[in-house]
Amino acid sequence: MIIPPPPEIIPAEKLGHVHFVGIGGAGLSGIARIMLARGMTVSGSDVKDSPTLTALRALGATVYVGHDPSHLDGVDTVVVSTAIKENNPEVVEARRRGLLLYSRASALSAVMDGRRVAAVSGAHGKTTTSSMLAVALQHCGADPSFAIGGNFNDTGTNAHDGTGDIFVVEADESDRAFLQYSPEVAVITNVDPDHLDMYESREDYHRAFDAFADRIVPGGVLVACIDDPGARRVAEAARARGIDVRTYGESPEADVRVDNVQLHPLSSTFDLVVDGRRVGSVDVHVAGRHYTLNAAAAFTAGLGLGFPSAQLREGLSSYTGTRRRFEYKGSAGDIRVYDDYGHHPTEMVATLRAARSAAGDGRVVVCFRPLRHTRTKFFHKELGEALGLADEVVVMDPTGDDPIPGVTGALIVPHIPLPAERIVYERSWSAAPVRVAERVRPGDLVLTLGAPDVALIGPEVLELVGGRDDADAGAGDNDQDIRG
Incomplete structure (x- = not known):
């Protein structure tokens, strides 16, 4: 179910009692965690119980198994998962009562209000790259908020309400959600057509990433993988429109180049070359060449946010992975x-x-x-x-x-x-x-x-x-x- 964005995003703290329809999903559960951390009243429902619902109850949410109109008593705002159908009884009741209806993207925009946003997009690698960036920034002494599509291996959570001014978000393109964000740093890992049930064509999918690049705030930067033809095309077009672009990859043309990659059974080691100067190595504790590119993306985004190279590299080397990523x-x-x-x-x-x-x-x-x-x-x-x-x-x-x-x-x-x-x-x-x-x-x-x-x-x-x-x-x- 697609809910259009409201004419104006209301800051999260002014949304009153927020009810999530489909609260057990990776996207909505993370937003609910952040709202709970801010002391907001949160409830939600899902079709079946799960460890995620148990964790949200422990944090103070009222969570129901099954959907029923009575769950909306006392609710001011309803956030609806894309997976929910128009005839869902809680959605029907919310419309009847004239409650404020928010999509996942609008709810994320509400909790990101007033923060410096680093948005990680792409057909693949979003969760890993955004989680790597959050870990690297934490190592630099920042305490960023984050909302990603997978749980960290070490903490078991997919979201955090930090004390700092940076918000790291996994910017999902599947339902064009990423076109509601206004990032200071935008990352495009790759542009590989998917979700063709939501897009008119492969060309339409590519155009959405051009529009995402145009969402970058003045003075911001686009970070793109030069090795991926789709991301490279978006980067070149964005640069021609006057957007500041930093590329990464194994290509000799990359601004941040991945070099001397060594793959091990459970980790990968590589060097980083920034603007032609070798700055040092990174040892990421996840296996696979694609993770070296994810780490380079996080590193380049961290530079774009103004953090030092050495600490970012150290932070990436402390990364232990997210659930369901090998x-x-x-x-x-x-x-x-x-x-x-x-x-x-x-x-x-x-x-x-x-x-x-x-x-x-x-x-x-x-x-x-x-x-x-x-x-x-x-x-x-x-x-x-x-x-x-x-x-x-x-x-x-x-x-x-x-x-x-x-x-x-x-x-x-x-x-x-x-x-x-x-x-x-x-x-x-x-x-x-x-x-x-x-x-x-x-x-x-x-x-x-x-x-x-x-x-x-x-x-x-x-x-x-x-x-x-x-x-x-x-x-x-x-x-x-x-x-x-």
């Missing part, structure tokens, strides 16, 4: 399990390359749950091609939006460039962990990939492989699996 989930014997949110083909390729590096001499066994039927419809070929980087693949059906007739995981299977016996399409949720476990053998790395609920399969796989004799490992290698 997150280690545990091991059983010689089998390790990781989980990752990657759901777009480009993200999946980057994650699978990192998994391949971390696996060493072992194989990579993937359980993939597509996120959104619409994405599966538009990108099933590319999703399959990305999964070809694994050794064994279990494909599940998509989730996360309304079903589309004929759009299932079976669309992806024919495009996976692996032998048929290395692929299984599993329709049953309860059977998926079994199908993964029967395919793994000692030394393998298991990766659960895609939609949020696929993360639940990893612990079940560990339990299954932990209770068997190693002689049973790999029993699925001879299965006659279906490819559609």
Whole structure:
């Protein structure tokens, strides 16, 4: 559900009692945390209970499981998740009562009012880059507020109301939300068309990033990855319009250049060269070449905010990651399990390359749950091609939006460039962990990939492989699996 921005954003503290419809989501839960920290009255509802709802209750929110018009008694402002439908009973009641309706973006704008905003956008890497920037700024002695799309590994939270004047926000383009922000520093990690159900065309998607660059306040700076053709095009056009632009990447043309990259199983080391001068190295404790670019983006944004190079680099080296970004989930014997949110083909390729590096001499066994039927419809070929980087693949059906007739995981299977016996399409949720476990053998790395609920399969796989004799490992290698 798309709610247009109000003619004027009211500062958060003047919104009264705020009720969140879909409060358990990554975006709304973070805003609710910040409002609670400011002493505001917060309530919310979601379709099912979760650890996120438990945490919000502990912070003082009134949280309901299920949606009901009575939940709006005493409410002044209603914030609605994009995933909520027009006929939601609380939305219908809010309109009937004439309550102020805010989208996630408008609510974020309200809590960011009066702050120096650093907004991180891009098709991929937003969560990691924005969380890296927040950690780096904290190391510099700042106490920035932040709202990101994933929980920090060390704190388990996705938002913080800081005492400083900087607000780091993950600027989501999926529903054009990022076009409501006015950042001092704007980051574009890449421009790789996605969410084509929300945009008229790939060209329309690209134009939205041009409009985002134009939202930068006077005197601000655009930070863009010169290695990505889409981000580079936006940067060049922005510079031609008089916007201050700083580029980063491995290209010799980058203002902040990533050099001498060394990839390790669980970390990456690289040097930073700023305007032709080597300033030092960074050791980030997350695996994968793409994370070196995320760190460079955070570093460049930190420079744009006026912080010193040495402290920013030290801060990045202390970063420990966010949940569901190649997150280690545990091991059983010689089998390790990781989980990752990657759901777009480009993200999946980057994650699978990192998994391949971390696996060493072992194989990579993937359980993939597509996120959104619409994405599966538009990108099933590319999703399959990305999964070809694994050794064994279990494909599940998509989730996360309304079903589309004929759009299932079976669309992806024919495009996976692996032998048929290395692929299984599993329709049953309860059977998926079994199908993964029967395919793994000692030394393998298991990766659960895609939609949020696929993360639940990893612990079940560990339990299954932990209770068997190693002689049973790999029993699925001879299965006659279906490819559609």
